[in-house]
Amino acid sequence: MFQRILVANRGEIALRVIRACKDLGIEVVAVFSEADREAPYLALADEAICIGPGPSVESYLKIPHLISAAEISNVQAIHPGYGFLSENPHFAEVCRDCKIEFIGPPPEAMRLLGNKNEARKLAQKAGVPVVPGSEGLITDDQEALRLAHAMGYPVLIKAAAGGGGRGMRVARNDISLQTGLKAAQQEAQNAFKDGSVYLEKYIEQPRHIEVQLLGDRHGNIIHLWERDCSLQRRHQKLVEESPAPNLPESVRTAICESAVRLAKAANYSNAGTCEFLLDRNNQFYFIEVNARIQVEHPVTELVTGIDLVREQIRIAAGEPLRWQQKDIRQQGSAIECRINAEDSANAFRPSPGRITRWVAPGGPGVRLDSHACEGYQVPPNYDSLVAKLLVHQPTRAEAVACMSRALAEFRVEGIHTTIPLHREIFRHSAFMAGQVDTTFIERHWQKDRQS
Numbered sequence: 480m481f482q483r484i485l486v487a488n489r490g491e492i493a494l495r496v497i498r499a500c501k502d503l504g505i506e507v508v509a510v511f512s513e514a515d516r517e518a519p520y521l522a523l524a525d526e527a528i529c530i531g532p533g534p535s536v537e538s539y540l541k542i543p544h545l546i547s548a549a550e551i552s553n554v555q556a557i558h559p560g561y562g563f564l565s566e567n568p569h570f571a572e573v574c575r576d577c578k579i580e581f582i583g584p585p586p587e588a589m590r591l592l593g594n595k596n597e598a599r600k601l602a603q604k605a606g607v608p609v610v611p612g613s614e615g616l617i618t619d620d621q622e623a624l625r626l627a628h629a630m631g632y633p634v635l636i637k638a639a640a641g642g643g644g645r646g647m648r649v650a651r652n653d654i655s656l657q658t659g660l661k662a663a664q665q666e667a668q669n670a671f672k673d674g675s676v677y678l679e680k681y682i683e684q685p686r687h688i689e690v691q692l693l694g695d696r697h698g699n700i701i702h703l704w705e706r707d708c709s710l711q712r713r714h715q716k717l718v719e720e721s722p723a724p725n726l727p728e729s730v731r732t733a734i735c736e737s738a739v740r741l742a743k744a745a746n747y748s749n750a751g752t753c754e755f756l757l758d759r760n761n762q763f764y765f766i767e768v769n770a771r772i773q774v775e776h777p778v779t780e781l782v783t784g785i786d787l788v789r790e791q792i793r794i795a796a797g798e799p800l801r802w803q804q805k806d807i808r809q810q811g812s813a814i815e816c817r818i819n820a821e822d823s824a825n826a827f828r829p830s831p832g833r834i835t836r837w838v839a840p841g842g843p844g845v846r847l848d849s850h851a852c853e854g855y856q857v858p859p860n861y862d863s864l865v866a867k868l869l870v871h872q873p874t875r876a877e878a879v880a881c882m883s884r885a886l887a888e889f890r891v892e893g894i895h896t897t898i899p900l901h902r903e904i905f906r907h908s909a910f911m912a913g914q915v916d917t918t919f920i921e922r923h924w925q926k927d928r929q930s
């Protein structure tokens with residue numbers, strides 16, 4: 480096992496990894512930008528190293544700075560957290576060249592799955608359903624038109640290098656397909672330096688279901704069941720839960736088994752997530768793999784009782800998985816609310832600043848993952864996540880009630896947060912009935928609010 484690990488991240492996930500290291504008896508080195516100099520979690524690390532100015536391109540994204548910090552502090556491994564360099568295969572390769580373990584999947588699997596069109600081809604080969612669409616990349620308008628006519632409008636133009644909703648365009652007729660193609664290629668070229676796009680049938684009002692995977696470096700891969708992440712606004716998730724409500728047992732099993740087949744085909748190891756869309760007939764389609772630990776991983780930790788970050792570290796150290804598939808149970812119902820420093824009543828404007836009051840909820844079945852506290856200054860430079868509030872209860876109805884209670888207890892002053900929005904969601908009858916899809920927030924909120 481490692482004696483010392485560096486955490487190449489900030490905020491709540493840096494704290495989460497620090498805690499996992501402490502639980503494993505491993506020393507931990509934190510890094511920080513000048514904007515995070517005062518962050519309270521840095522005091523919990525055995526060492527903290529400044530890696531540059533506030534902007535992440537000059538600090539948390541600067542590979543040489545991170546590698547230097549790792550060399551100076553004599554760590555054996557780097558945990559990338561989520562975001563930043565977590566899905567950068569080049570960073571994983573640099574770590575390998577420097578003889579530092581990257582706590583994540585092998586760079587080859589990251590590179591393969593990072594290309595959405597390649598991932599799609601692999602899924603097809605592994606017998607995993609994909610959304611009907613083009614065989615490969617789209618090279619000319621005529622081919623796109625032929626395909627669109629064959630599958631029928633609406634279609635979705637997707638960037639091969641995209642992901643998380645970036646570089647997508649819906650086309651509902653020939654004209655919008657032709658203009659959309661040009662725009663999507665241009666946008667993808669600018670954003671990802673790769674203008675290649677492909678076509679899919681557009682699934683209307685889908686649910687977003689994802690499967691948590693864990694694989695060791697000896698070829699064993701298991702799933703830890705699914706999460707429903709349908710509640711989102713502009714690709715920013717708001718609420719995640721497990722099990723997915725109103726999902727037939729046969730569909731749940733089929734989705735989870737598909738995810739394992741795909742991960743095996745990709746020679747995947749460490750923690751990862753396979754994302755699917757579910758249409759209104761409960762047909763599921765693979766969309767992409769997230770080759771990292773995700774923000775919402777604690778939802779799965781609660782229902783399975785497995786500490787995913789701890790297992791990531793063990794796997795990177797070469798240990799075999801400690802469970803077989805039959806040992807993984809999905810117990811009770813877990814729900815997470817993402818608490819962001821944003822004004823949900825005002826177009827979700829970012830709301831950085833000093834937290835003047837912070838009364839955290841607690842009690843039975845409540846977990847709060849947060850690096851914030853009273854007096855903490857939320858910097859304007861980064862993602863606005865300030866807390867993840869989770870509950871775990873025997874049934875979904877009890878989990879919803881527990882979350883409402885916890886949200887009522889939670890008091891934050893000095894900054895705006897998404898807590899008031901969550902309070903509304905948790906008393907909404909459609910949400911309480913588990914009638915969720917990716918358009919829920921726009922349909923129930925966005926129209927009545929400024930955006």
Ligand code: MV4
Nearest residue numbers: 610635642643644679680681682687711766917
């Ligand atoms: C889709 C889709 C409808 N049809 N693909 C958005 C992010 C990326 N991971 C895939 N996404 C979508 N792909 C087809 N063929 C709708 C979405 C989508 C979505 C997916 C998951 C979660 C939220 C979403 C919000 C809007 C659109």
